[in-house]
Amino acid sequence: MPIDPTLPYDDHNVFAKILRGEIPNRTVYEDEWALAFHDINPQAPTHVLVIPKGPYVSWDDFSAGASAEEIAGFVRAVGHVARSLGLVEPGYRLLANIGQHGHQEVPHLHVHLFGGKPLGPMLARFD
Structure with a gap:
């Protein structure tokens, strides 16, 4: 269910639990600012999530x-x-889903990094 990015940060979200080591992940990269790990439901041959370590709900x-x-x-x-x-x-694609219209599902800012195949057009045309 998409979330409201204006709500306060929820430190019980799945990415907060991953950052605390409560949920395992397949880490790709980690430094003092960010953690990158493989998505558990990949949508492309390469699908990695990159999250900031701070408690931020959205890009805004x-x-x-x-x-x-x-x-x-x-x-x-x-x-x-x-x-x-x-x-x-x-080439690759970056995607950050924000809020209900963006279909953000986890209330912690995250960027999807997709690659490994031609990804097609960005969005279907709308009228």
Whole structure:
């Protein structure tokens, strides 16, 4: 069920539990700012989630409340993961679902990194 990104951070969400080590994951990369791990329900041959270590619900929450160091560290982590997985060429897709219309399901900011095959058009045309 999509979440409301304006609600306060819920430290019982699945990604908070992963960050605390309460739920195992297949880690791809970790540093002081971010954790990247394989999605348990992959939608492409490569499907990795990158999450900031801070308690941020959405991109809006993160961009408004994170420090410059957190923002830089998170963005650099996403780039590092893409490079380390060999996705820069031939390409990859980043996706952050935010709020109900964006179909965000976990109330912790996360970026999906998809690759390993041609991914098709971004969205179907709408009228």
